[in-house]
Amino acid sequence: MIAFSEVTKVYENITALRKITFSIGKGEFCFITGPSGAGKSTLLKLIYLAEKPDEGRINIAGWDSDRLKMSSIPYLRRNIGIVFQDFKLLSNRNVYDNIAIALRIRGVPEREIKDRVHEALKLVNLRHKVDSYPDMLSGGEQQRVTIARAIVGDPTVLLADEPTGNLDVDNTAGIMRIFREINAKGTTILFATHNKELFRHTGLRVLTLDGGNLVSDVGG
Amino acid sequence: MIAFSEVTKVYENITALRKITFSIGKGEFCFITGPSGAGKSTLLKLIYLAEKPDEGRINIAGWDSDRLKMSSIPYLRRNIGIVFQDFKLLSNRNVYDNIAIALRIRGVPEREIKDRVHEALKLVNLRHKVDSYPDMLSGGEQQRVTIARAIVGDPTVLLADEPTGNLDVDNTAGIMRIFREINAKGTTILFATHNKELFRHTGLRVLTLDGGNLVSDVGG
Amino acid sequence: MYSVKLGLKSLWRERWINILSVLTIGVGFFVLAVVALLLLNLELASRRLPEKFTITVFLEDEISQRGILRIRKMIERATVVEKVDFISKEEAFEDLKKSLKDSAYILEGLDRNPLFPTFVIRLRKSAFDREKVEQLIKEIRGMRGVEDLVYGEEFLGVVSRFRVMIRLLSITLMGLFFVATVFVCYSTVKILFYRRKEEIEIFKLLGATGGFIRLPFLVEGSIIGLLGGLFSGGLLYGLFEISRRYVAGGVPIITGLNPVLTVVAILPVFGVVLGVIGSAIAVGRVKF
Amino acid sequence: MYSVKLGLKSLWRERWINILSVLTIGVGFFVLAVVALLLLNLELASRRLPEKFTITVFLEDEISQRGILRIRKMIERATVVEKVDFISKEEAFEDLKKSLKDSAYILEGLDRNPLFPTFVIRLRKSAFDREKVEQLIKEIRGMRGVEDLVYGEEFLGVVSRFRVMIRLLSITLMGLFFVATVFVCYSTVKILFYRRKEEIEIFKLLGATGGFIRLPFLVEGSIIGLLGGLFSGGLLYGLFEISRRYVAGGVPIITGLNPVLTVVAILPVFGVVLGVIGSAIAVGRVKF
């Protein structure tokens, strides 16, 4: 599903990723961990094509990132659900619209959108906040809206960047449960987190980054 | 130092805080915990006067929140260092300026600012990012800039809202160490977090909120 | 389509800034329209100038009716001629008396009518051409039965220079004002675009196509343009009505502004066009 | 002070949007300046009109030198009079001959000079007052030695009506254009302010005072205003120079625009003032 081979990403003066090689199969649930600044978010950005690799090749669902035409990027992204570390909610739209926008972009009819948005909100325990605007939500609530937006489109790949950083134990457990369910239905999941508790006893695959290097790849 | 008596805060349709009463002495280190949406951030907002209570009274360093003139709010805030849950970094300024601005607002001379900013950056391990802009930083790095900005002014009260949500274990330990040091020098600290690990074995005071109610007040 | 609805919603969501934009564009259009009308009417007025220019042909005292007819036909054949009037000796004398007004008594001592029968040639206002006029004058001078000919030789030159100047000025000023207005439109939309950079970034990351991103701006731009156009049209019409009603007899420079209602009707259309073009330029190519 | 530096820095940081603002304001000023100059010159031209208006006083044929002097003194005492010229019988005859031009031969048959000695009174262009002029006319008519008096009674009315109209039009249009320009300034600063709402919010939370927040906007607004003023001044001067050099003989409507250089110099000052006022209004009261 996703294959990196010798991928290097350099920002101005810093090498965020150095010769990273790994591949993730369809339906896998894989954690990416490492300290702050290790390169976790950068790795995810390369997958959703927000950044281009400086060296090496990336293959996503059969598409080679080098040879991808710019006009087909939107269509590729529609198969990817993303939980951004900084949420990226639209501050001038309420919770409903923030989630619905992911479907509207795909041209899903409005009636179907309504059902699916409400279902997603129910999953993250935020049905009572459907009309709130982002700045009326607590940090954890915003994070859950972002999660709902990422999963509402039934993506084939889910990229979650520190999705539980602002959530308490119970909410985190709830989110993990949802992710496991989605994964069971066939969605490939990449989950970047610094919180080792989340995968300690799961037996799932864990990629560990440190200073841009892939230092371990265990489990799975 | 900070005293709440029967404080209630209502947002449109939701009661974020219900008849909260507690008081924190000078130099105390107090945690505020509770699940997502419990009212932790709201409680801090009342202290730094970003929100007004609907009922009850708040006294901060001898100032009654009711009787405070609007023009003296800035001067009160200068004694408070805040780590915002959503960082609130200035996206069009680099790390140096983001931290320096807290001192410039106070009219500190530019030469002194330079030393103090570099010292704060050293504490949070970000001296190499001094010229970066916020969107060139990882989530954890942004969070540490926010912490540096909160402590650079040697505040008498430090309010930290989920300051380690995006930080790995090592960085979290580093930040906790800094906070203990600052506290030892006499700064009163309120630390809102959902991460029970942070205070489990410290013996420090912990206020627990749930659904807007103060459900427990232990330790200290 | 949702993308269109997005534009409409955003119009309402950011209504204050949009109202500012509409007013800014409206004022720009209004200024443009007023200046355009002033210049157009100045141009029209200057076109009417040569109409007032006449050539007076004095015929011989004893010319026959046939001779008069022959000369008239000759003159009428020229393309620059609008109208030819014949004034008999007697009529000419009456005219002179009138033009002397209070000094007409000086004619009292005259024992005979000293004037000639004359042709007064009015030149055509459109297609005014100095060379052709001079050509005609030369021809008339050469005709039999023509005693003399009076024409404002100098005046002729002044008129055509004035025309050229007015036209040059119109074009320069109109050009400048047009650029200014387009510029206000463009910068208004560009500012809207700047404000929404973050939103666009998020849209792209969620898989929106270029069209989906661009369309709301075009919708918004066109509606802002439309409203700006309507607003300026309203202002113009208001100015027109006020000057017509409250200023004694109307301010001719305004009430005389000929196609004021046409311009009022065209402004909204103009607004939509500019709004769309401005938006398209402001959004530019969408990169992923 | 740091707050001032903040304004300067922000100018540079957001240089693209600021350039747009400068250009927008510049164009607004330019339009305002051109219109203002056109109207001012129209007004000045209309002021010159009554100067051309003259009263002609015909004196009795046999009037003595002393009588002439007496009447002259009387007339010169009136405040509306600019200049009085005496034209003797002989001079008057020559004048008539000239004004008849090619028809002067009609005078050949006259056996005596039928004209009177006359006073030509030129009226003062400033302080033109219809009532006073009529008062003067009445007085002159009543004087001994005055045979008759010719004056453009109707023309007089037309002139003063025209003056009123021009003035009304000037005031209305200038007012509209001024509002439009202030509006463009205001909305430009307001948009800058909208863009920085978040920054201001953060500043407040960090303990910034109202002055600290407001000052950078005032600095920025005044500099944008200054640059806008300089830009419009440049445009105006450019238009002035181009029209002077490249249009044969100069376009009088532009080159004749009298205080063009003064206006060019005033525009930047005007810009700073408007920029500061606009910023102050746009920022409004800072609430905590």
Ligand SMILES: Nc1ncnc2c1ncn2[C@@H]1O[C@H](COP(=O)(O)OP(=O)(O)OP(=O)(O)O)[C@@H](O)[C@H]1O
């Ligand atoms: N646009 C950019 N320009 C320059 N440097 C960047 C940019 N984006 C990221 N970096 C740097 O690359 C490194 C890796 O960043 P990344 O965001 O991938 O870290 P991370 O593993 O996600 O960290 P965290 O856990 O703190 O979110 C960091 O040192 C960061 O400063």
Ligand SMILES: Nc1ncnc2c1ncn2[C@@H]1O[C@H](COP(=O)(O)OP(=O)(O)OP(=O)(O)O)[C@@H](O)[C@H]1O
């Ligand atoms: N401006 C607002 N308008 C309306 N409701 C609000 C507003 N701010 C907060 N709330 C609501 O008040 C409740 C408490 O919010 P608060 O931010 O204090 O929670 P929290 O304890 O900080 O949660 P978290 O751990 O998720 O950050 C939440 O349900 C939130 O939706």
Ligand SMILES: [Mg+2]
């Ligand atoms: Mg990250």
Ligand SMILES: [Mg+2]
């Ligand atoms: Mg919170």
